[in-house]
Amino acid sequence: MRLATLAALPLTLALASPALADWQATLDAAKGQTVYWNAWGGDDRTNAFIQWVGQETERLYGVKVELVKLTDTAEAVTRVIAEKAAGQDSGGSVDLIWINGPNFLAMKEQGLLHGPFTADLPNAKYVDLSGAAPAAVDFTVPVEGMESPWRLAKFVFVHDSARVAEPPRNMAAFVDWAAAHPGRMTHPDPSNFMGATFLKQALIELAPDPAVLQQPVTDATFEATTAPLWAWYDALRPNLWRGGATFPENQSVQQQLLNDGEVDIAMSFDPASTAAAIEQGLLPETARVFVPEGGTIGNVSFVAIPYNAAHAAGAEVVANFLLDPATQGHMQNIEVLGSFSVLDPAKLDDAGRAAFTALPTAPALPQLEDLGPTLLEPHASWMTRLTGEWARRYTK
Amino acid sequence: MSDGRGLRGLVLLIVGTGLLAPILAGLAETASAAFGHLPALGFDGWSLTAWHALAAEPGLATSLRLTLVTGLGATALSVVLAMGAVAALAGRVPAARGMRALAPFLAVPHAAMAIGLAFLLAPSGWIARGLAPLMGWALPPDLASVNDPWGLALILGLLVKEVPFLMLVTWSALGQIDAGRQMAAGRALGYAPAAIWAKVLLPQLWPLVRLPVAVALAYALSVVDMAIILGPSNPPVLAVALTRWFFDPDPARILPAAAGALVQAAIVALGLVLLWAAELLAHGLGRRWVRAGGRRAFGPGLAAVLVGGLLTLATLALLALAVWSLAWRWSFPQLLPESWSLKFWLASGRWGAALGMTLWLAMASAALSVALAILWLEAEDRGQRTRARWAEALIYLPLILPQIAFLYGLNVVALRAGLSGHPGAVIWAQAIFVFPYVMIALTAPWRALDPRLSRAAAALGAGPWRRLVRVKLPVLLRPILTAAAIGVAVSVAQYLPTLFLGAGRVTTLTTEAVTLSSSSDRRVVAVYASLQALVPFVAYALAALLPAWVHRNRRDLAGAVPA
Numbered sequence: 001m002r003l004a005t006l007a008a009l010p011l012t013l014a015l016a017s018p019a020l021a022d023w024q025a026t027l028d029a030a031k032g033q034t035v036y037w038n039a040w041g042g043d044d045r046t047n048a049f050i051q052w053v054g055q056e057t058e059r060l061y062g063v064k065v066e067l068v069k070l071t072d073t074a075e076a077v078t079r080v081i082a083e084k085a086a087g088q089d090s091g092g093s094v095d096l097i098w099i100n101g102p103n104f105l106a107m108k109e110q111g112l113l114h115g116p117f118t119a120d121l122p123n124a125k126y127v128d129l130s131g132a133a134p135a136a137v138d139f140t141v142p143v144e145g146m147e148s149p150w151r152l153a154k155f156v157f158v159h160d161s162a163r164v165a166e167p168p169r170n171m172a173a174f175v176d177w178a179a180a181h182p183g184r185m186t187h188p189d190p191s192n193f194m195g196a197t198f199l200k201q202a203l204i205e206l207a208p209d210p211a212v213l214q215q216p217v218t219d220a221t222f223e224a225t226t227a228p229l230w231a232w233y234d235a236l237r238p239n240l241w242r243g244g245a246t247f248p249e250n251q252s253v254q255q256q257l258l259n260d261g262e263v264d265i266a267m268s269f270d271p272a273s274t275a276a277a278i279e280q281g282l283l284p285e286t287a288r289v290f291v292p293e294g295g296t297i298g299n300v301s302f303v304a305i306p307y308n309a310a311h312a313a314g315a316e317v318v319a320n321f322l323l324d325p326a327t328q329g330h331m332q333n334i335e336v337l338g339s340f341s342v343l344d345p346a347k348l349d350d351a352g353r354a355a356f357t358a359l360p361t362a363p364a365l366p367q368l369e370d371l372g373p374t375l376l377e378p379h380a381s382w383m384t385r386l387t388g389e390w391a392r393r394y395t396k
Numbered sequence: 397m398s399d400g401r402g403l404r405g406l407v408l409l410i411v412g413t414g415l416l417a418p419i420l421a422g423l424a425e426t427a428s429a430a431f432g433h434l435p436a437l438g439f440d441g442w443s444l445t446a447w448h449a450l451a452a453e454p455g456l457a458t459s460l461r462l463t464l465v466t467g468l469g470a471t472a473l474s475v476v477l478a479m480g481a482v483a484a485l486a487g488r489v490p491a492a493r494g495m496r497a498l499a500p501f502l503a504v505p506h507a508a509m510a511i512g513l514a515f516l517l518a519p520s521g522w523i524a525r526g527l528a529p530l531m532g533w534a535l536p537p538d539l540a541s542v543n544d545p546w547g548l549a550l551i552l553g554l555l556v557k558e559v560p561f562l563m564l565v566t567w568s569a570l571g572q573i574d575a576g577r578q579m580a581a582g583r584a585l586g587y588a589p590a591a592i593w594a595k596v597l598l599p600q601l602w603p604l605v606r607l608p609v610a611v612a613l614a615y616a617l618s619v620v621d622m623a624i625i626l627g628p629s630n631p632p633v634l635a636v637a638l639t640r641w642f643f644d645p646d647p648a649r650i651l652p653a654a655a656g657a658l659v660q661a662a663i664v665a666l667g668l669v670l671l672w673a674a675e676l677l678a679h680g681l682g683r684r685w686v687r688a689g690g691r692r693a694f695g696p697g698l699a700a701v702l703v704g705g706l707l708t709l710a711t712l713a714l715l716a717l718a719v720w721s722l723a724w725r726w727s728f729p730q731l732l733p734e735s736w737s738l739k740f741w742l743a744s745g746r747w748g749a750a751l752g753m754t755l756w757l758a759m760a761s762a763a764l765s766v767a768l769a770i771l772w773l774e775a776e777d778r779g780q781r782t783r784a785r786w787a788e789a790l791i792y793l794p795l796i797l798p799q800i801a802f803l804y805g806l807n808v809v810a811l812r813a814g815l816s817g818h819p820g821a822v823i824w825a826q827a828i829f830v831f832p833y834v835m836i837a838l839t840a841p842w843r844a845l846d847p848r849l850s851r852a853a854a855a856l857g858a859g860p861w862r863r864l865v866r867v868k869l870p871v872l873l874r875p876i877l878t879a880a881a882i883g884v885a886v887s888v889a890q891y892l893p894t895l896f897l898g899a900g901r902v903t904t905l906t907t908e909a910v911t912l913s914s915s916s917d918r919r920v921v922a923v924y925a926s927l928q929a930l931v932p933f934v935a936y937a938l939a940a941l942l943p944a945w946v947h948r949n950r951r952d953l954a955g956a957v958p959a
Binding site: 044069070086242257261384 | 434435437454455518538540543544545628629630631640642643646647727812814816817900901903911912916917918
C-alpha cells in the first residue's frame with residue numbers, strides 16, 4: 001500500500017529527450033578511446049564484470065575500459081571537483097562513474113555532469129524512463145537524462161541458517177532479537193551507504209508518516225520523523241557487536257564477520273551476492289537471504305559522465321552497451337553477477353527476452369517474488385541529515 | 397676543484413624545484429583552503445569557515461586524543477624497547493648479524509604488516525583460533541582486539557615496525573662511539589652493564605639517534621594506511637579522518653580537511669617540542685642520577701624479551717599472509733584452512749598490472765633519488781665541505797612534515813599543470829619521500845670511502861668525472877645498490893602520494909592492498925599484501941647478490957666496503 005502511495009507522489013518529469021543524436025557519429029568518435037570507469041571496487045564479481053564489459057566493447061566498438069577502483073564513489077566526485085577547481089574543464093581524468101543517490105545529487109546540483117545523454121542511447125528504448133519509473137528517478141531526484149541505469153539493487157539481509165533459525169520479521173523485531181543474542185548483530189558504519197541504508201530501512205518502517213521522506217528534509221519533518229528511529233536505535237545499540245561502539249567499514253567487512261562467525265547477520269544491496277559468495281568460498285553453505293515483511297529499499301545503479309570527461313563518446317558507448325538485453329541477461333546470470341536487470345520486460349522483443357531465459361539458479365538465490373515489495377529511497381537530503389545526526393549522536 | 401661550484405648549483409636547483417618547491421606550494425594550497433579560499437567551490441576571500449567546520453566535526457576531540465596517545469605512546473615505547481634490546485644484545489650478538497636479522501622486518505611495508513597483524517589479532521584470527529579449544533570458543537569472542545577504540549592494536553602495529561628501525565639505528569650508532577672499551581672501563585669500576593648503558597653510552601648515543609627518533613615520531617603521529625587497517629574507526633585518528641574528509645562526497649568538507657591538515661602539522665610540531673622537552677628533562681634528571689653513583693640498573697633483559705615477542709608476532713603475521721593467500725575455505729576455529737587453492741596466485745591478470753606499476757614507480761623513483769644523492773655527495777666532495785645544517789634539515793623535511801599537510805595542495809598544483817593521474821606525477825611525489833632515505837643511507841659509506849683512491853686516480857691524470865665513474869662508483873657499488881633497495885622499499889610502501897597524485901588511475905600493490913583490506917576476501921588481500929612484502933625483499937636480495945657477482949674477481953670489494 002505504502003509503495004502505491006509513494007509511487008503516486010507527483011514527481012518532476014524527466015526532460016523530453018532531444019532529437020536522437022547521430023549515434024554513428026558517437027561510435028566514430030569513440031573508436032580507439034579508453035574509458036576510465038570509476039567504480040566502487042569492493043566487489044570482485046562486479047570488477048570482473050566490468051572487465052568483461054571492456055573486452056566486449058573493445059571487440060565490438062574499439063572502446064577500451066579501464067576500471068578505476070574506488071573505496072568510495074565520493075573519491076571520483078572529489079576528483080572532478082578538484083579538476084574543476086584547477087580549471088580543467090576538458091580532458092578530465094574521470095570518464096564514467098558508477099553512481100547514485102547523494103553523489104548524483106551533488107554532481108547534478110553543481111553542474112558537474114555531461115548530458116542529458118540517456119535518451120540518445122539506442123538501447124534506451126528497452127528502459128522505462130517515464131515519470132516515476134525506477135530508472136527515471138534516483139533517490140527521488142529526477143534523472144533527466146544525466147545518468148544511465150545499469151543494474152538493480154535491492155536491500156536484503158543475510159543470515160547463517162545454521163545458527164539463526166528465525167531471523168527478525170521486521171525492523172522493530174531486531175531490538176528483541178539483539179537483546180536475546182547480544183553482540184551477534186551489527187551494521188556497517190553509516191558513513192558508508194550500506195550502513196545508511198540500514199538506518200533508512202528502519203526509518204521507512206518506523207516513521208509516523210513515511211510520505212514526507214519523498215520530500216526534501218526540513219528541520220521540522222526531520223525532528224518528528226526520526227524521533228521513533230532514535231528511540232528504536234537507542235534500544236538496539238547496546239546489544240550490537242562490540243557494544244555498538246565500533247562498526248564494520250562496509251558490507252564486505254560485515255560479510256567477512258558473518259563468514260568468521262563473529263556476527264550472525266549481514267546485509268547486501270545485491271540479492272544474488274549470497275549465492276555468489278557461497279560459490280566463492282566466502283560464506284558458509286547455509287547462508288541465506290531474508291527480507292523484513294514490509295519489503296525493502298530498492299534503487300537503481302546508474303552510470304554518469306562528468307562534464308569534463310576526456311572520453312565522453314566512449315563513455316556513452318559503454319553506457320549503451322550496458323543496456324543491451326544480451327549484456328543485462330549476462331549480468332543477471334548468477335554465475336556472472338546475478339544482479340537483476342533494469343530493462344522493462346514489456347519493452348523487450350523476443351530476442352531480448354531470450355537473453356533472460358534459462359539462467360542457472362542456486363539454493364541461496366532468492367526469486368524476485370520472495371523479496372517482497374520494493375520501497376522507494378527517501379529523498380537524498382534525508383540520507384545526509386540522517387548520517388550527520390547519527391555521527392553527532394554516537395561519535396564521541 | 398673548478399667545477400664543484402657548477403655541480404653544487406645544479407644540485408641546489410634540482411632539490412629546490414623538485415623537492416622543496418612542491419612541498420611549499422602544496423602547503424600554501426592547503427593553507428589557502430584552510431583559511432576559506434577555495435574559489436572552485438564558491439569560497440572566495442579569507443574566512444574562518446574551515447575552522448568552524450573543523451570544530452563542528454563530531455568526534456574531533458577523540459581523534460586528537462587518539463592521535464596523541466597512539467603516536468606518542470608508540471614512539472616512547474619503541475625508543476625504550478629498542479634501546480633496551482640493543483643494550484641486552486650488543487656484545488653478545490655481532491652487530492652485523494643482528495642488523496641483518498632486523499632487515500626483513502624493516503623491509504616489509506607498513507600496510508602489509510598491518511594486514512598480517514589483523515589476520516593474527518582479530519577475534520577470528522590465528523591467536524584466537526589457537527586459544528579456542530582451551531577457552532571453549534565455538535564462535536569468535538566479541539572482543540575488540542583490532543580496531544579497538546583505544547588504539548592499542550595500532551600502537552602494537554607501530555611498535556612492530558618502529559622497534560626494528562630504531563634498533564638498527566641505535567646499533568649502527570653504537571659502532572661510532574667505541575662502546576666496547578667504555579663498557580670494559582665501567583665494569584672495572586663495578587657498574588652493572590645496564591647502568592653503564594644508561595649512564596655512559598646513552599648520553600653519547602642520543603645525539604646520533606635523535607633525528608631518526610623524530611622521524612619515527614612524526615610518522616607515528618600522522619600514519620594513515622596502518623591506522624585504517626588496525627586503528628579505531630569511529631572516530632579514527634586525525635590523519636585517517638582527514639583522508640576521509642578530503643575524499644568525502646560533500647566537497648565542502650575539503651575545508652575542514654585542509655584546516656585539519658594544518659592541525660596535523662601542528663601536532664607533529666608539538667610532538668617534536670615534547671621530544672625536545674623530554675631530552676632536557678632526562679638531561680637534568682640523568683645528571684643527578686649519575687652523580688648519585690648507583691651502580692645497578694635493570695631493564696635490558698625485559699626489553700629484549702618483549703622485542704623477541706614483537707618480532708615473533710611480526711613473523712606470525714607474515715606467515716598468516718602467506719597461509720591466507722593459499723587458502724580456499726578457512727573458517728573459525730580451524731587452525732589451518734579446510735581447503736587450499738592456488739587460484740588467487742594464478743590469477744595474475746588481476747595483480748599483474750598493480751605489480752608492474754609498483755615496480756616501475758619504485759625503480760624510477762629510486763633511480764632518480766640515487767642519481768640525485770650521488771650528485772649531491774659528489775658536489776660536497778668537490779667543494780671539500782661538510783654539509784651545512786640547513787642542508788641536513790632540508791633532507792629530513794619531507795620525513796618530518798606530515799604527508800597529508802601538503803599532498804592535497806600538491807595535487808591541486810599538479811592538476812593545474814595537467815600532471816595529476818600520470819605515473820610521472822606519482823614518481824615525483826614518491827621521490828620526495830624516497831630521496832631522504834636514499835641520501836641518509838648513502839652518506840655514511842660515501843664519506844667512509846678512502847680518499848687516497850681518488851687522489852691516486854687524480855695523480856694518474858683522471859679528471860673529476862672520470863674519477864667518479866671509474867673509481868668511486870664501482871667501489872661504492874654495494875652501498876649504492878643498498879641505498880637503491882631502501883629506496884625501492886620506501887616507494888613500495890607509499891600510500892598517500894599514490895592516492896592523491898595518482899587520481900585513482902595509478903594503482904599499486906599498496907593502494908590495492910589498503911582498498912581490499914576493507915573487502916570480504918582475505919585471500920585476495922593476502923596475495924596483494926604478500927606481493928607487497930616480497931618486492932622489497934627481492935630488492936634487498938639483488939642489492940646483496942649483484943655486487944658479489946660483479947666483483948667476483950675483486951677480493952677486496954666483495955663485501956669489504958662498509959654498507
